[in-house]
Amino acid sequence: MNTDTQYLHQVAESDYEHGWSTDIASDTIPKGLNEEVIRLISAKKQDPDWMLESRLRAFRHWETLASDTDKYPRWAHLDHPEINFQDISYYSAPGSKPRYESLDEVDPELLQTFEALGIPLEEQKVLAGVAVDAVVDSVSVTTTFKEELAKLGIIFCSFTEAIENHGDLVRKYMGSVVPHTDNFYAALNAAVFSDGSFCYIPPGVRCPMELSTYFRINQAGTGQFERTLIVAEEGSYVSYLEGCTAPRRDENQLHAAVVEIIAHKDAEVKYSTIQNWYPGNAEGKGGVFNFVTKRGICEGTGSKISWTQLETGSAITWKYPSVILKGDHSIGEFYSVAFTKGRQQADTGTKMLHLGRNTSSTIISKGISAGQSNNSYRGLVRINKRAENARNFAQCDSMLLGDRCGAHTFPYLEIHNPTAQVEHEATTSKVGEDQMFYCQQRGISEQDAIKLLVSGFCQEILTKLPMEFAVEARKLLAIELEGSVG
Amino acid sequence: MTPILEIRGLQASVEDMPILKGVDLSVNPGEVHAIMGPNGSGKSTLASILAGREDYEIDGGTVHYRGDDLLEMDVDERAREGVFLAFQYPVELPGVSMMNFLKQAVNSVREHRGQEPLGAAALLRLAKEKAALIELNPRLKQRSVNQGFSGGEKKRNEIFQLAMLEPAMAILDETDSGLDIDALRSVAHGVNQLRNPDRGFLIITHYQRLLNYIVPDFVHVMVDGQIVQSAGKELALELEKRGYDWVYDHISA
Ligand SMILES: Nc1ncnc2c1ncn2[C@@H]1O[C@H](COP(=O)(O)OP(=O)(O)OP(=O)(O)O)[C@@H](O)[C@H]1O
Ligand SMILES: [Mg+2]
Numbered sequence: 001m002n003t004d005t006q007y008l009h010q011v012a013e014s015d016y017e018h019g020w021s022t023d024i025a026s027d028t029i030p031k032g033l034n035e036e037v038i039r040l041i042s043a044k045k046q047d048p049d050w051m052l053e054s055r056l057r058a059f060r061h062w063e064t065l066a067s068d069t070d071k072y073p074r075w076a077h078l079d080h081p082e083i084n085f086q087d088i089s090y091y092s093a094p095g096s097k098p099r100y101e102s103l104d105e106v107d108p109e110l111l112q113t114f115e116a117l118g119i120p121l122e123e124q125k126v127l128a129g130v131a132v133d134a135v136v137d138s139v140s141v142t143t144t145f146k147e148e149l150a151k152l153g154i155i156f157c158s159f160t161e162a163i164e165n166h167g168d169l170v171r172k173y174m175g176s177v178v179p180h181t182d183n184f185y186a187a188l189n190a191a192v193f194s195d196g197s198f199c200y201i202p203p204g205v206r207c208p209m210e211l212s213t214y215f216r217i218n219q220a221g222t223g224q225f226e227r228t229l230i231v232a233e234e235g236s237y238v239s240y241l242e243g244c245t246a247p248r249r250d251e252n253q254l255h256a257a258v259v260e261i262i263a264h265k266d267a268e269v270k271y272s273t274i275q276n277w278y279p280g281n282a283e284g285k286g287g288v289f290n291f292v293t294k295r296g297i298c299e300g301t302g303s304k305i306s307w308t309q310l311e312t313g314s315a316i317t318w319k320y321p322s323v324i325l326k327g328d329h330s331i332g333e334f335y336s337v338a339f340t341k342g343r344q345q346a347d348t349g350t351k352m353l354h355l356g357r358n359t360s361s362t363i364i365s366k367g368i369s370a371g372q373s374n375n376s377y378r379g380l381v382r383i384n385k386r387a388e389n390a391r392n393f394a395q396c397d398s399m400l401l402g403d404r405c406g407a408h409t410f411p412y413l414e415i416h417n418p419t420a421q422v423e424h425e426a427t428t429s430k431v432g433e434d435q436m437f438y439c440q441q442r443g444i445s446e447q448d449a450i451k452l453l454v455s456g457f458c459q460e461i462l463t464k465l466p467m468e469f470a471v472e473a474r475k476l477l478a479i480e481l482e483g484s485v486g
Numbered sequence: 487m488t489p490i491l492e493i494r495g496l497q498a499s500v501e502d503m504p505i506l507k508g509v510d511l512s513v514n515p516g517e518v519h520a521i522m523g524p525n526g527s528g529k530s531t532l533a534s535i536l537a538g539r540e541d542y543e544i545d546g547g548t549v550h551y552r553g554d555d556l557l558e559m560d561v562d563e564r565a566r567e568g569v570f571l572a573f574q575y576p577v578e579l580p581g582v583s584m585m586n587f588l589k590q591a592v593n594s595v596r597e598h599r600g601q602e603p604l605g606a607a608a609l610l611r612l613a614k615e616k617a618a619l620i621e622l623n624p625r626l627k628q629r630s631v632n633q634g635f636s637g638g639e640k641k642r643n644e645i646f647q648l649a650m651l652e653p654a655m656a657i658l659d660e661t662d663s664g665l666d667i668d669a670l671r672s673v674a675h676g677v678n679q680l681r682n683p684d685r686g687f688l689i690i691t692h693y694q695r696l697l698n699y700i701v702p703d704f705v706h707v708m709v710d711g712q713i714v715q716s717a718g719k720e721l722a723l724e725l726e727k728r729g730y731d732w733v734y735d736h737i738s739a
Contacts, residue, residue: 432577434577435577435579437537437539437561438573438576438577438579439579439587439590439591440538440560440561440562440565441537441538441561441562441564441565441570441571441573442565442587442590442591442594442647442651443562443565443566443591443594443595443598443651444562444565444590444591444594445562445594446562448590448594449562452579452582452586452587452590453579453582455581455582456579456580456581456582456583456630457580457581458581459581459582459583459630460581
């Protein structure tokens with residue numbers, strides 16, 4: 001049995017024999033967070049000692065933050081109830097406990113969306129939390145792809161597997177870009193994370209496929225505290241896709257993921273995200289709180305990292321994919337579309353930290369707000385003293401659908417080198433009555449006209465997404481817009 | 487024969503300011519009507535109301551389109567039923583590609599007519615054919631709708647869409663303004679090709695010149711929200727010669 005199927009069997013059976021408390025056999029552990037819980041999670045994950053130590057260090061740091069209410073991050077333009085961190089269960093065996101016996105029990109609205117997106121039936125079941133056989137069709141597909149990747153020396157596996165089989169790499173890089181001391185949620189994640197993905201591209205290798213598209217099923221259910229680590233060695237290239245357009249319903253309100261990317265000399269990493277977590281009902285109840293730390297470092301000369309994202313889900317989004325431009329001539333990019341409706345709140349943006357010479361960064365952010373939602377862009381561009389000839393271009397456009405929603409931009413600039421060239425542009429617009437009238441005069445319905453105009457507004461970003469993702473993204477946007485206006 | 491368009495005693499206002507003060511006009515299938523008249527007399531207002539713009543209060547009168555109450559219909563419904571307005575000032579739609587826009591428009595209309603939607607290849611073929619007809623620069627089809635188009639290109643694009651959608655009633659609001667002489671000729675040529683026994687045209691213009699190329703069946707003069715004079719194509723020549731003062735004298739006489 002290869003490691004791959006081993007992992008799936010573990011997930012499916014998920015009763016770990018050895019342990020030190022009766023809780024071990026159960027799928028979920030009791031609510032609350034303390035050192036014992038960390039040890040329990042670690043035991044369930046069969047962590048090596050160094051991993052347990054790392055979790056404990058993070059947890060102790062988090063405790064100092066959590067015990068001091070001043071240290072909880074409150075600067076974002078978000079309004080949410082106080083989160084009781086002791087009222088959350090921090091581990092549940094991924095995908096092991098189906099919530100429903102059949103698709104008939106699932107919310108019909110959700111199924112309608114699945115249909116509209118053209119998601120195969122088996123995947124629908126997994127995504128909705130319906131019981132399925134442990135070995136679904138696409139598992140064999142997964143295995144084939146992994147074999148192909150392995151021939152090139154590419155490692156692409158679950159974080160758990162990586163800890164077990166590639167411990168040295170994980171130890172070397174984990175926490176090197178987002179240390180547990182970085183922020184409140186990074187500390188929490190480092191202490192309790194349950195799984196995630198690991199990706200390693202050896203020197204000079206161009207990854208021949210978009211990673212993770214084919215692994216949609218495996219991703220679902222690893223949920224709450226994911227961790228992703230991508231290492232691109234000298235001269236390598238990889239395009240990585242995260243998430244999927246299918247709405248992911250989850251009982252877990254709090255999500256705190258960490259993504260780290262390391263790009264060595266002349267390496268390029270393209271990271272694309274579609275985020276569509278459950279936003280809650282019309283009053284905003286029950287939606288996911290999504291607090292993510294994503295950061296990449298352009299470690300080597302001439303390296304490049306780009307973040308492209310389409311954010312449509314979650315009740316609350318707090319997310320700033322960032323790039324540390326350390327290598328000379330390195331390039332950082334951030335392309336984002338954030339769509340909010342109902343009572344959703346998004347505070348998202350980026351940080352571009354220029355350390356090396358001749359570094360350049362580009363930020364293009366498109367925010368669309370409908371209903372009573374709030375959509376904020378928050379971006380920091382810092383040019384350090386040593387960063388000769390750094391360049392940054394930032395463009396933030398907001399579009400308002402209706403007059404009860406809000407759009408805000410918070411650009412921060414810190415320039416410590418006089419040779420820097422920084423440009424910032426911001427616009428706010430409403431969908432024009434004239435534009436609507438023009439479309440409708442050509443026979444296009446009001447709803448279709450709005451979709452057309454909004455997707456036109458985002459066009460620049462959507463074309464940055466890998467082809468098949470872009471098609472899904474456009475569909476998703478259209479579905480999200482359905483009924484959100486007019 | 488039912489007229490395509492039958493306007494009777496149409497009165498309309500904006501913020502209590504009357505603009506149309508009783509307009510009567512009938513367009514039968516196959517006819518081309520020209521409306522002329524001084525600036526601010528209400529020509530564009532009439533066109534906008536026919537297309538369904540909501541900025542105006544209808545204070546009286548009726549408009550029937552092929553026998554149905556036009557004023558009851560939504561903007562997109564009117565369009566699908568075959569009412570087309572070539573705008574005096576076409577708006578730009580940033581990021582909305584011409585082909586995507588045309589696909590949605592053409593297929594909305596086709597669906598309404600009970601026809602199969604056109605696939606990408608068939609649509610491209612049709613677009614190519616129609617673009618050639620009105621001599622639209624083929625590169626414009628690869629851009630966003632009207633974005634960065636020159637004034638003349640925008641006007642030509644309106645007629646291109648007219649050709650694509652094949653409406654029963656085409657209203658052209660000053661399509662000739664801003665066209666150079668060659669463009670005027672080719673747009674007029676396009677319109678002439680689109681004339682047919684089932685289609686009606688309402689052409690708003692300030693210049694007799696256009697009417698040399700598109701020869702109208704009737705010419706109307708609108709002054710201060712009313713059609714004060716209607717005659718054959720020779721009226722346009724008369725106006726060109728004598729100016730609107732002559733019309734004013736005519737009215738008061
Ligand atoms: N939405 C509006 N709000 C206020 N006034 C309006 C509006 N639309 C039209 N008007 C006024 O109604 C009058 C008629 O305007 P309209 O555009 O119909 O004239 P026109 O005959 O098309 O003129 P032109 O030859 O200059 O194009 C003008 O005085 C104009 O200012
Ligand atoms: Mg006018």
